[in-house]
Structure formats: structure tokens, C-alpha cells
Amino acid sequence: MDIKLMISIFPSLLSGAVITLQLLVSSMFFGLIIGLIFAILRINKNPIINKFAYGYSYFFRGTPLLVQLYLIYYGLANIEFLRNSFFWVIIKEPYWCAIIAFSLNTGAYTSEILRSAFQTIKKGYIEAAQSLGVTKKITFYRIQLPIAIKQSLPAYGNEIILMLKGTSLASVITIMDLMGEARKVNVLTFKPFEAFITAGIIYLFITFIIHNIIKYLEKKYGFQT
Amino acid sequence: MELLSFGDTGWGDELFFATLMTIAVSIAAMAIGFIFALIFTPLKLSKNKTLNVIGNCYTTIIRGVPELLVIYLLFFGGTGAAMYVASIFGYDGYIEINAFITGALAIGIISGAYSTEVFRGAILSIDKGQFEASKVLGIKKYIQFYKIILPQMLRLSIPNLSNVWQITLKDTSLISVTGLVEIMRQSYIAAGSTRDPLFFYSVAAVLYLMLTFLSMKLINKLEIKYSKGY
Numbered sequence: 047m048d049i050k051l052m053i054s055i056f057p058s059l060l061s062g063a064v065i066t067l068q069l070l071v072s073s074m075f076f077g078l079i080i081g082l083i084f085a086i087l088r089i090n091k092n093p094i095i096n097k098f099a100y101g102y103s104y105f106f107r108g109t110p111l112l113v114q115l116y117l118i119y120y121g122l123a124n125i126e127f128l129r130n131s132f133f134w135v136i137i138k139e140p141y142w143c144a145i146i147a148f149s150l151n152t153g154a155y156t157s158e159i160l161r162s163a164f165q166t167i168k169k170g171y172i173e174a175a176q177s178l179g180v181t182k183k184i185t186f187y188r189i190q191l192p193i194a195i196k197q198s199l200p201a202y203g204n205e206i207i208l209m210l211k212g213t214s215l216a217s218v219i220t221i222m223d224l225m226g227e228a229r230k231v232n233v234l235t236f237k238p239f240e241a242f243i244t245a246g247i248i249y250l251f252i253t254f255i256i257h258n259i260i261k262y263l264e265k266k267y268g269f270q271t
Numbered sequence: 272m273e274l275l276s277f278g279d280t281g282w283g284d285e286l287f288f289a290t291l292m293t294i295a296v297s298i299a300a301m302a303i304g305f306i307f308a309l310i311f312t313p314l315k316l317s318k319n320k321t322l323n324v325i326g327n328c329y330t331t332i333i334r335g336v337p338e339l340l341v342i343y344l345l346f347f348g349g350t351g352a353a354m355y356v357a358s359i360f361g362y363d364g365y366i367e368i369n370a371f372i373t374g375a376l377a378i379g380i381i382s383g384a385y386s387t388e389v390f391r392g393a394i395l396s397i398d399k400g401q402f403e404a405s406k407v408l409g410i411k412k413y414i415q416f417y418k419i420i421l422p423q424m425l426r427l428s429i430p431n432l433s434n435v436w437q438i439t440l441k442d443t444s445l446i447s448v449t450g451l452v453e454i455m456r457q458s459y460i461a462a463g464s465t466r467d468p469l470f471f472y473s474v475a476a477v478l479y480l481m482l483t484f485l486s487m488k489l490i491n492k493l494e495i496k497y498s499k500g501y
Binding site: 104105108109110111112113114116117120121122123124125207210211212213214215217218225228229232238239242243245246249250253254 | 331332334335336337338339340343344347348351437441442443444445447448455458459462466467468469472473475476479480483484
């Protein structure tokens with residue numbers, strides 16, 4: 047092990063980590079919105095809407111993230127119509143393709159997490175609201191949604207960490223994130239252990255921080271039934 | 272559809288064998304993962320501090336770093352490490368480790384960390400009275416483990432192991448970066464030579480969906496079979 051090399055490559059790996067974090071934050075943000083929409087569609091009683099939302103989450107949870115990434119990065123560019131449209135500005139950039147793929151993927155998992163949280167809310171809360179004459183809309187926004195979000199915190203924390211690991215795939219479509227920088231170091235120096243172990247340490251550190259933030263939030267806002 | 276025909280003109284047979292390769296790698300990885308899990312679960316549950324730390328380090332590190340990193344480390348580092356070990360024994364030639372073995376080992380190490388957590392949870396959920404009862408009856412420690420704890424642990428962990436299997440199956444797609452020809456790699460090759468990535472990656476997605484769907488059905492059957500009598 048070449049400790050000197052590990053220290054010297056640290057700054058460039060950190061600059062990659064910034065890209066990783068950017069990818070993570072933006073895909074988590076879009077993913078949360080997508081997940082929330084699809085969770086609401088999932089608990090809808092209309093069978094068509096319901097099935098559609100189920101199909102979405104089934105597809106994105108049943109196929110590897112790499113397939114989804116390739117489908118969006120290489121596949122979408124194949125469609126003539128998209129290439130001539132305004133969307134081309136977005137999908138020609140690997141960075142945006144990665145964000146689209148990651149958001150759709152994490153959106154599927156998030157929708158499942160939120161759905162199960164919605165379904166475990168005790169019926170009594172909703173009945174109590176009904177008997178007090180609270181309208182359905184307010185019941186949803188003020189009672190069901192906050193409880194569901196609080197209940198899904200631990201599972202959502204896991205999802206964030208899974209997504210952090212997922213962002214490493216961005217390196218295969220030429221984005222220089224933490225993994226991409228580590229690969230570059232490996233290619234330039236032929237020292238795979240130093241390059242990947244240093245990257246691993248940074249990944250572990252980010253995981254550790256996310257884990258602790260979620261733990262803190264759980265303690266503060268956690269919901270006990 | 273012509274593109275999917277079997278024979279020289281289509282990619283059907285190539286993709287079929289690639290699917291078999293994915294299944295083979297997944298099963299091999301799962302088996303390797305079981306071995307890792309059976310080693311590390313006792314460590315995680317052990318009362319000895321040092322052993323405990325070793326067990327926890329394994330699961331925390333593997334679950335905290337990207338799968339791709341483990342694969343790259345083994346793929347690029349594995350050859351060097353193997354040659355170093357061989358040089359100690361006096362062999363100085365070039366050693367190339369098979370992509371299948373590296374891939375299965377890398378995914379196995381990852382799936383082992385998840386399996387360890389599953390087994391640990393299963394053992395912890397077995398009633399304490401059973402350990403005490405077997406102790407009172409004078410049953411030896413290893414017989415207690417093999418005859419009493421292990422069967423129950425396996426039964427309890429089937430539902431969670433099915434999740435681990437799904438994760439493992441999907442993780443095998445990452446081995447494609449090392450050149451092993453499984454579904455993902457084959458679609459990449461096909462997409463490159465036909466210039467139709469949309470079609471071939473959709474096929475890959477469908478193949479993966481089929482695999483996950485079929486394995487879910489199979490595992491559900493197993494679950495029903497082994498939960499009889501409870």
C-alpha cells in the first residue's frame with residue numbers, strides 16, 4: 047500500500063465526491079416527488095391508475111439500474127422524434143441522463159416505501175377525522191401524509207444509502223464522479239488497491255454521515271404508534 | 272423481431288446463453304454469499320469483542336461502499352494479488368483470473384453481507400427458550416446449531432433471502448463491466464453492432480423482469496412449503 051499516493055489522489059477524488067453528492071441530492075429530490083405521486087396513485091381505488099403505478103414500480107424495481115441507465119442514455123437517443131425535439135438538449139448530456147435514470151429508479155422504491163407507510167396508518171385516525179367532520183382533503187394533507195412520511199424515515203434512509211451506491215454507475219457513462227475519478231487513477235497509476243480503497247473510504251464516510259443524519263431525524267421526528 | 276432469431280442472423284441464441292450465464296453467476300454468487308454468511312453470522316452474534324468487530328466491519332463496509340467498487344477492486348486488484356501470492360511460492364508467470372470467478376466472488380462477497388444480516392435477524396428471532404432447553408437437555412453446542420437452530424433459521428429467513436436473491440440477480444449486471452458475457456454485456460455487444468440500443472436494452476430489461484418474476488414465483492412456493500405446520 048502506497049500511503050503517499052493515497053494522500054496525493056485524495057483532492058481529485060474529493061472533487062469527484064462533489065459530483066457524486068450533486069447526483070445524489072438532485073436524484074433524491076426528483077425521486078421523492080415521483081415517489082410521492084406514484085404512492086398516491088398506488089392507493090387510488092381506480093384499478094387502471096392503480097395497475098399503472100404498480101407496473102411502474104415493478105419495472106424499475108425488477109430491472110438492474112444499469113439497464114435503466116443504458117436505456118435512457120443509449121436508448122432514448124435512438125428515437126428520431128426525441129432527437130429532433132427540445133428534449134435532446136437534456137438527454138444528450140450524460141449528467142442529465144444519469145439524473146433521470148436515478149430519479150425514476152429511486153422514485154419507484156420511494157413509492158413503495160410511502161405506500162406501505164400509508165397502508166399501515168391505523169384506520170382509527172382516519173375514522174376519528176371523519177367523525178370530527180374533517181374533509182377528505184385535509185385528512186390527507188394534515189393527517190395521513192405527515193404520519194406516512196414520519197413512518198417511512200428509516201426505510202427512506204436505507205434508500206438514500208442505496209442510491210448513493212447507485213450513483214457510482216454514473217461513471218460507466220463517462221461522468222467523472224467519485225467512482226470515475228478512482229477509475230482514472232487506476233488507469234493512470236496501475237494501483238487499483240490505493241485508488242479504490244481511498245474511494246471506498248470516502249464512500250463509507252458519506253454513508254456514515256447520511257446514516258447519522260437519518261438517525262437524528264428519526265429520534266427527533268420519529269412516529270410511534 | 273428478426274433480430275431475435277436464433278442462428279447466425281439473429282441475437283436470440285446469444286441472448287439465451289447470456290441469460291443462462293446470468294443465472295449461473297447469480298447462483299454461484301448466492302452460494303458464495305451463503306458461505307460468507309455462515310462464517311460471519313456467528314462472528315456478529317459472538318460475545319467476544321474482537322470477533323464481533325470483525326463481523327460488524329464486514330457487513331458495514333460491504334453495505335456502505337458501491338457494488339461497482341468491490342467488483343473493480345477484485346477485477347483489477349485480484350490479478351495483482353494472485354500474482355503476488357504466487358510469487359511467494361516461486362511462480363513468476365502471468366496469472367489471469369477467470370472473469371466468471373472474479374465476478375461471482377465479488378457479487379458473492381456483497382450478497383454475503385446481506386445474507387449475514389438476514390441470518391442474524393432470523394437467529395435473534397428464535398425463542399431464547401429453545402437455546403436454554405437444549406442446554407438443559409445436555410445437547411452439545413454444534414449439534415444444537417445444526418439440528419435445532421439452523422433449520423429454523425433457514426425457514427425464517429426465506430422471505431428475506433428472496434430479497435437478497437433479487438439484489439444479487441440485479442447486481443450481476445454490473446459484472447458486465449469486466450467483460451463477462453451475461454445479459455447486459457451481450458445486449459451491449461448487440462446494441463453496438465446493430466446500432467439499435469433501444470431495442471436490445473429493452474430486451475435486456477424484459478429478460479431481467481422475467482428472471483425476477485420467475486424466481487419470485489419459485490420462492491413463494493418454497494415459502495409455502497416450508498411454512499407448513501406453523
